[in-house]
Amino acid sequence: MRVLNGASVQGLAGRVGEVVSGDGWTTVVPGNYTSPQPQVSTIFYNNEDLLDEAQALGALLGIEPITELADVPTITVVLRPDFQE
Incomplete structure (x- = not known):
């Protein structure tokens, strides 16, 4: 699984x-x-x-859009400026 920081907040992907x-x-x-x-x-x-796992991860992180996309490896979390730690 990948956690990617697209929020321009230093260290966000590592903390999440x-x-x-x-x-x-x-x-x-x-x-x-x-x-x-x-x-x-x-x-x-x-x-x-992987839908059940993605939904569980969404519940853990408070992220609602959960989308199937064949181009990603397994599960990928994209963190944007709206993400609340």
């Missing part, structure tokens, strides 16, 4: 990654995100088998 890891998720990779889309924090998952 620690929250996710602390909840039992494994292999959490933080990084930066530079695309202008999406404009709000969103969780992407690459196939319908």
Whole structure:
């Protein structure tokens, strides 16, 4: 799973990654995100088998848009300026 910082808040992806890891998720990779889309924090998952996990992650982080997108590896969290830590 990737947690990507598109909010321009230093260290945000790392901090959120620690929250996710602390909840039992494994292999959490933080990084930066530079695309202008999406404009709000969103969780992407690459196939319908991951929907339940993506929804659980959304509940943990308070992120509502959860979208299937074949181009992402497993589950990807994109954090935008609307994200509240």
